[in-house]
Amino acid sequence: MENKTQIQLEKLLQALVKHDTKEIDDIYEHVQTIDLAQEIEELEDNQLEYLCNHIDDEKLAEILEESDEELQADIIDCLHNQRILRLFNFIPKDTIVDILGELPIGKRKQLITLMKADDQRVIEQLLGYEDDSAGGLMTTEYIALNAQLTVVNALMKIKEIGPKTEVIETIFVLNHKKQLIGTADLRDILVSEENTTLEDIMDDQVIYVYPETDQEEVSLLVSKYDLTTIPVVSKTKAMLGIITVDDIIDVIQEEHTEDMLQMHGVSKEESLDSTLFESIKMRLPWLIVNLVTAFLASFTVKMFESTIEQIVALSATMTIVTGMGGNAGSQTLSIMIRSIALGEVHFKDCLPALIKEIFLGVINGFVTGAITGVIVYILYGNFYLGIIICIAMVGNLVVSGFFGFLIPVALKAVHADPALASSIFLTTATDVLGFFIFLELANIFLPVLL
Amino acid sequence: MENKTQIQLEKLLQALVKHDTKEIDDIYEHVQTIDLAQEIEELEDNQLEYLCNHIDDEKLAEILEESDEELQADIIDCLHNQRILRLFNFIPKDTIVDILGELPIGKRKQLITLMKADDQRVIEQLLGYEDDSAGGLMTTEYIALNAQLTVVNALMKIKEIGPKTEVIETIFVLNHKKQLIGTADLRDILVSEENTTLEDIMDDQVIYVYPETDQEEVSLLVSKYDLTTIPVVSKTKAMLGIITVDDIIDVIQEEHTEDMLQMHGVSKEESLDSTLFESIKMRLPWLIVNLVTAFLASFTVKMFESTIEQIVALSATMTIVTGMGGNAGSQTLSIMIRSIALGEVHFKDCLPALIKEIFLGVINGFVTGAITGVIVYILYGNFYLGIIICIAMVGNLVVSGFFGFLIPVALKAVHADPALASSIFLTTATDVLGFFIFLELANIFLPVLL
Incomplete structure (x- = not known):
């Protein structure tokens, strides 16, 4: 890969100062506009203003089209209304609508009023559609x-x-x-x-x-x-x-990002570039939701304090059961969210798939439970503790398969995004029920455990 | 959405029996080939064979092109070599290579030997590239x-x-x-x-x-x-x-699916259609890896058994700290994996972003830790337990931000897929260190806790 469009933005600015149109054309011809737009993001305000005022309409229109929302707003700020409308002649209608959509309402109305009647009608119609609908994506430049x-x-x-x-x-x-x-x-x-x-x-x-x-x-x-x-x-x-298709690629990436982030209670607006404050604002609320669910798990353990007091070994082993449940549930969850996103899940086929998940829980639970049981028996020399942890593992892996399957399906059924913080709900279910199953079993078997 | 290409496969089969070519053409013209291919998957073996033997080359080639791997193999099985080669005339080279790639080596060699020298050369060259490289995706039908x-x-x-x-x-x-x-x-x-x-x-x-x-x-x-x-x-x-671009869309979806599944230790080959046995084979190994890591967490708790014996309340509260750490780490992890996949992460910019994650851990940890501390103080009437849990929360959220950031970056640096079971590694880190920080603090403060 060697698409090194070494961009000489510096050179471009110098050529602009010298009004050397031949040099400008030459530089412009040898870069990809999107690379140029990315370089321009780094410019100082006064440099950007100089560039906007000295580059010709067609070139500036191309830059505007390839810019991200922030740079688009900055460029628009540098220009008077008539110039903006001239630039719009070079830009597809769907992009114009995206640009207008980001402007303050007053400015947007001003610009639309200045357009030709035909354009006004098309733009207003396009502005009427939801951003994430076909209408919001479409353009009117076709044959x-x-x-x-x-x-x-x-x-x-x-x-x-x-x-x-x-x-x-x-x-x-x-x-x-x-x-x-x-x-x-x-x-x-x-x-x-x-x-x-x-x-x-x-x-x-x-x-x-x-x-x-x-x-x-x-x-x-x-x-x-x-x-x-x-x-x-x-x-x-x-x-x-x-x-x-280029807009569709953006949609696919956006939807995937959303799925992956929402699954863990992260807002889709957050990226590596977000400031510390933005990140806190977006993540903290979900952590507080998670805190409530963590307390639920903690209360479950607290219910069994007298049992734990008698066999302290329980407090070290119970985390194995819940940890495994959480991970097994995540496996189911990620397959379900993906299948739903790809349109592969139909409610009528759900029952056999759910039954399969439950069987999976039994089998995977038995294998991992047996291994754990043997190790725990060796570590603590208590045969019954080994048996209990094995049964609890089966129980918790069934629970995790069941909820890993049902949480996304239920969210889909109420028309919520299946990825929406599914992980947090799942963890609650596997932690609370995992602790409960294990400690309740221990409680029942208390006489033989001591 | 009303693209209901009601497929009358039944009708098509009847028309084939009657050798009614006009009817066949008519049906064929009114369906999308991919929908037809999906219907054909449901046919019995003898029906499929009848269809293959009675439909003309061009139509069968189109069906072959749109079929999934399994149906492709079934169709190829119905045909003699000369017919297969005739069909290949209607199919782009990249698809031919994909079909050949799925065949047993003997059959593949047979077919290639029968091809024209020119085609042989191209096909052999294309077969030489890795499936997931540009060479494996490319086709030679261009101008x-x-x-x-x-x-x-x-x-x-x-x-x-x-x-x-x-x-x-x-x-x-x-x-x-x-x-x-x-x-x-x-x-x-x-x-x-x-x-x-x-x-x-x-x-x-x-x-x-x-x-x-x-x-x-x-x-x-x-x-x-x-x-x-x-x-x-x-x-x-x-x-x-x-x-x-259509192959690129498939790549993007494949990579996203891979990311989401691998993150939780699920193989990309698994889908809702996988049999119970296939699912076990693909998920169980990761659960066993997870079992090892769960034991690490359990050993950490075991180290502090004497402390827990003295203050049983610790066993109920310690799960809150590790649960929160796991979730905060997942938030960081999902943002990192997405950013790496979108090519937004550059190693030189890593340090400031890592520092931001650490600050995030301190702030989010302090807010959630303070809330937890107050509740724990109220529940157990022990002021120092509240303080300890607050400090432990800050510590564990810093750890989770640190590892949530570093695990995907480290996997990327050694050219492994950053999504690869990141969640499992992260949980290990947050569980082991979470338990350790909390219980070690409790150990140190033991005199005032009792």
Whole structure:
């Protein structure tokens, strides 16, 4: 890997000072815009302002498009409204909406009012959709042509509209009511006889979504059917926009990050860059929730204080049972969360899978319990303590399989994210029940243990 | 969402029996091949054999391409070698290699020997790459043209080769030494003057990878630069193949699944469909590893048996400290694993982030420790026990932040997957050190505790 686009931002700034447009073009041509945008993040305010004021519209628009939210806001701050609108001419509508969405409402309204009526309508419509829905992801830069058009005419249209669209490989085919009825592949258009119509060569099996469709569902479709673009239609099948695969990749990564973090009670907004204060604000509340659950486990142990007083060995061994339960439960949990995210879990198939988890608990519990029992017997010379820990292990691994399976399914059933702090709930269940099973068994067998 | 391609596999089988080719074509046209493939999985062996023997080559090839590994093997079993080779004409090389890779070596060699010399060479080369490297993902169906070609001639070539390639939107531009020097966008080719050469319109900033590049790195590049295809080149920049975005989506999902599962010691091969025996085989080994670590924690407690004997309240409260440590550590861990997977972690920036985690541990530990201390004081009426638990909480949350940060970084540094059973290692650290800190403090303060 050697994609070293050594960025000479320094050089670019110097070229700007010297108004050396040839040098500017030259530098710009030899970097990837996203790398440039990342370098620009490091600039001082006055340097950024100088850059914004001296670079041409098209280049600045490209930088704006590739910038993260923070830099976008900083760049917008440097510019007057008319310039912003000029930049918007070079930027796809979905990105414009994302930029506008981050601005203060007053500024956003100002900019929209200044737009052409057509753009105003599209932007306001797009702004109306939820961020995490198909409508919030879609853009309006696509090619849709009438089914009766011949391929020659279609090709002319494509040449005309092409440079302004995000995708040209797939042409969307509409009937006379402007409803989406198929897709035509550009390579078929290129090789067909001149007077073939789009209807003749189109594929009428179109996978589409509605603007309200959740982004997770959209990403499942794109990944299942290997799409590079998916159309968004209204209830009457009028074409509203397209979603491109690069946005879907972002969605997939975002959803995965969310799953992994939420599972452990971490907010998805936190990253390595978060400040100490932000991290505290996001993690502490979950730790306090966890504190409540930790006390539940502690109360369970406290209930058996008189038993522990008589056999102190219990306090050292009981942690083995609960520790194993927690880990076995995590195994089940992570498989369930993944399967739910990939759309593989259907409620009607749940029972056999749950029964399998319980059997798994029995078998894995018996194997690990037997090993533990033998070691404990050797360490403490107490045969019954070995038996008890083995039974408790089986019991706790069944409990952990049961809850590791049911917590995510239950969260899904109430339409909460299955990953949402599942780990914390699971730990509570395995700790409380794990301690209870073990200490209650010890209590029952107390006469033979002493 | 209404992409209900109601598949009438039943109907298809009947049409095959009646040799009603029109009906077959009609059914086939109205389903998505992948949905069809999923239905076919449910067929009995003799039905599958009938289907394979009576459907035409192109349709069967499409089904083969969309099938999962198991169905692919079953279909191949139904066919004689010559037919398999005929099907391969309709399938991209990367998929052929995947299919061959799953076959017994004898059968694989047989098939390769029967291929044309050209295909043999390509297939053998592709088979030589690791599955999870760029070489293992790439395919050889792309369009590469000489830089000196005019756009008219390029367009003629594209029309000719286009139908056999996976991507036509991007044309790869080679110099006279066949080295990759740029990419040309099909829309630029369509709108350029007839005698413009590809060199004039190409973008010479190509992001490329080598065949050895790890698939995770490839997916980071594709997602960072919003690519739909990425070329694979040799050390001398000769073009070897391309990787398409649909394969990258599979990689991203695979890596995420791996991360989430490995974190908890679950094998990536396990899914809800795994049999009980498969699940045992995959989970039990990790549980046994975990058993060893659970005993470490237990030994730590055992060391302090005489202290616990004197103050039994310790055995109920010590679980709060270790439970909190485990959860706080998981928070750090999940953020680190995600950041490493997204390529956001650079070793030189590690120190400040580690220091932040330690401060986080101090602050979160102090808040939760103070709450716990007060409650424990109220419950047991022992002021010093409250103080000790507060100090132990701070200590354990610092330990958990430290190890939650360092375990994934250390695994990364030795080129192991950072997600690999990180949770189990972390739990060991927080349990052992958590128990130790708390019980050692109790030991020191024993005179005032009694």
